Amino acid sequence: MMQAGWRRSGRRFLEQSPALSTLKSIYPLSSSECGVDRPRYGSTVAVKGTGHLIRKGTGGRSSVSGIVATVFGATGFLGRYVVSQLAKMGSQVLVPFRGSEDSHRHLKLMGDLGQIVPMKYNPRDENSIKAVMAKSNVVFNLIGREYETRNYSFEEVNHAMAEQLAVIAKEHGGIMRFVQVSCLGASSSSPSRMLRAKAAAEEAVLRQFPEATIMKPGIMIGTEDRILNRWAQFAKKWSFLPLIGDGSTKIQPVYVIDVAAAIMASLKDDGSSMGKVYELGGPEVYTLHQLAELMYDMIREWPRYVKIPFPIAKAIATPRELLLKKVPFPLPNPDIFNLDQINSFTVDTVVSDNALTFKDLGIVPHKLKGYPVEYLISYRKGGPSFGSTVSERVTAE
Numbered sequence: 001m002m003q004a005g006w007r008r009s010g011r012r013f014l015e016q017s018p019a020l021s022t023l024k025s026i027y028p029l030s031s032s033e034c035g036v037d038r039p040r041y042g043s044t045v046a047v048k049g050t051g052h053l054i055r056k057g058t059g060g061r062s063s064v065s066g067i068v069a070t071v072f073g074a075t076g077f078l079g080r081y082v083v084s085q086l087a088k089m090g091s092q093v094l095v096p097f098r099g100s101e102d103s104h105r106h107l108k109l110m111g112d113l114g115q116i117v118p119m120k121y122n123p124r125d126e127n128s129i130k131a132v133m134a135k136s137n138v139v140f141n142l143i144g145r146e147y148e149t150r151n152y153s154f155e156e157v158n159h160a161m162a163e164q165l166a167v168i169a170k171e172h173g174g175i176m177r178f179v180q181v182s183c184l185g186a187s188s189s190s191p192s193r194m195l196r197a198k199a200a201a202e203e204a205v206l207r208q209f210p211e212a213t214i215m216k217p218g219i220m221i222g223t224e225d226r227i228l229n230r231w232a233q234f235a236k237k238w239s240f241l242p243l244i245g246d247g248s249t250k251i252q253p254v255y256v257i258d259v260a261a262a263i264m265a266s267l268k269d270d271g272s273s274m275g276k277v278y279e280l281g282g283p284e285v286y287t288l289h290q291l292a293e294l295m296y297d298m299i300r301e302w303p304r305y306v307k308i309p310f311p312i313a314k315a316i317a318t319p320r321e322l323l324l325k326k327v328p329f330p331l332p333n334p335d336i337f338n339l340d341q342i343n344s345f346t347v348d349t350v351v352s353d354n355a356l357t358f359k360d361l362g363i364v365p366h367k368l369k370g371y372p373v374e375y376l377i378s379y380r381k382g383g384p385s386f387g388s389t390v391s392e393r394v395t396a397e
């Protein structure tokens with residue numbers, strides 16, 4: 001009884017507190033759907049640090065790194081590796097999520113108790129974005145999507161959202177680092193609409209937040225990747241793999257862990273990466289055909305390809321794009337035949353000659369062959385020693 005009374009009077013005091021009303025006037029956190037007013041998602045992390053970061057401990061998971069990071073896009077492929085590396089050095093990580101509770105549950109286990117704080121937000125509600133950023137001193141934007149849906153265009157997801165985050169981070173005043181994840185090949189002259197939107201986002205982020213760091217990874221490879229997994233699934237199901245174009249397009253795929261490490265390196269430096277753009281390609285350039293060979297080698301199946309010339313690949317992919325906004329129901333997400341990705345494959349995408357790269361961040365990226373693609377053994381139908389690779393089958397003569 002006594003305790004409940006104290007709690008009630010405490011809450012009344014807080015509601016009337018001039019400090020809280022000043023804070024609320026800066027960050028109107030009043031959405032009943034999202035934000036701190038919703039007690040379930042209310043964060044209890046330390047207040048934002050505008051000066052020096054407070055660091056305690058030996059630098060491991062149970063230390064205090066002083067970083068309170070909001071990771072937009074944490075629920076995605078790259079997100080889990082970024083959150084893991086942040087948590088490993090004792091950072092508090094705010095995880096904005098928009099979908100179900102399942103979308104972030106794997107992240108909770110990466111940090112000490114209470115270090116990973118999921119917060120429901122709505123990317124179209126400015127107040128809810130302010131709420132998830134309110135207590136942080138570092139912001140990462142990993143939001144991106146390689147296809148359009150009925151609800152979201154390329155421009156909104158890949159450009160407008162990034163710009164909005166940069167504006168809010170600037171207004172916040174206490175954000176010491178802002179990292180925007182773009183794509184290798186993003187340019188205003190790209191044949192891909194997504195890459196043009198990403199280029200516009202880079203420009204907008206640097207305009208709004210000139211100290212931001214832009215990371216431009218190549219196609220990312222790792223356990224949850226959306227290229228080798230898809231190829232392997234297709235090859236298992238149909239016993240062949242469609243090679244878009246003639247498979248000679250050059251790309252520079254990169255191990256996802258290296259990209260996460262590059263993002264971390266940009267946080268730990270003396271500020272030298274601020275306002276810079278890094279192109280993150282793996283150590284080797286592959287053609288699409290060579291990458292497919294690597295996949296077949298790992299799943300130990302005999303490579304069979306059907307070359308699909310660009311006009312035919314585009315013709316297969318176009319109906320979805322034409323119907324997307326015309327039919328009154330959602331269409332399946334594109335897989336291998338993604339029109340925008342097919343357009344991006346019409347040109348080579350490799351790290352440019354004078355770009356800043358992994359080397360400038362002190363990182364040596366992994367070669368893909370070996371551990372980074374080992375997860376593909378799960379596609380071997382007879383267990384790890386099933387089948388034989390091309391190199392094993394081809395005899396000396």
Ligand SMILES: NC(=O)c1ccc[n+]([C@@H]2O[C@H](COP(=O)([O-])OP(=O)(O)OC[C@H]3O[C@@H](n4cnc5c(N)ncnc54)[C@H](OP(=O)(O)O)[C@@H]3O)[C@@H](O)[C@H]2O)c1
Nearest residue numbers: 073074075076077078123142143144152183217218219220
């Ligand atoms: N994967 C690659 O090979 C690759 C290569 C180069 C660059 N990139 C870039 O790297 C970043 C991370 O890539 P990723 O592979 O981790 O992407 P991902 O797995 O598709 O995850 C994307 C993230 O963005 C969020 N997101 C997507 N649409 C959204 C929307 N409309 N509103 C709010 N959030 C939205 C997703 O949230 P939900 O979980 O709620 O959908 C998810 O957290 C992206 O910017 C991507 O463009 C990726």
